[in-house]
Amino acid sequence: MKSALAKKPEARRYLLRIATAMVIYLGSLFAAEILIEDRGLSGAPAYVLAAVPGLSFAALFWIFARLIVEERDEFLRLLYVRQGMVATGLALTAAAVWGFLETYMPVPHVEAFWWPTIWCFGIGVGAIYNKVTMGAAGECM
């Protein structure tokens, strides 16, 4: 069965934007690995290239915000907002707890780019939370 998300124009735009951001993310990651790690690119171009994969996450947050703004169905809009709140709570809590653990305890260092990755995971957790409490997942995964 085709998802309702895939039929609506705002949902199609969301999926297209996500796909574009993922292409930029993977492309820039691949380029950084080759040009900086393998070929020793340095200076300003290396800094710019190293920042691009991280900036792809900015695109992700913008895309999610646009989905909320463009969604015409008020109930789905509520579900998306709840998903975002669950994801933000999870990611920031995980970052804070691990930060203090690293400060006071001998735990391994976690690279900062994992926190927005946990936010994306949190969107999925938010969908489960919506399904359990509101009877609908929100369709935004």
Next chain:
Amino acid sequence: MKNRLRVLRAERQWSQQDLADRLDVSRQSVNAIETGKYDPSLPLAFRIADVFALTIEDIFLRDPEEQAAQ
């Protein structure tokens, strides 16, 4: 807030999807409103009332507890 959406829909032999299409919302929205998990905004409540050719008060009923508290 309680509502008579399920009864009104059954009287017209509409599925949740039929009503959702008439309201231009998702089937999940209709289900959430029917089951009392979500109270619609005033504009959507007016649209629901228009679809059934009734007033908002004919469809949505205040909770007795809520009314008693006022």
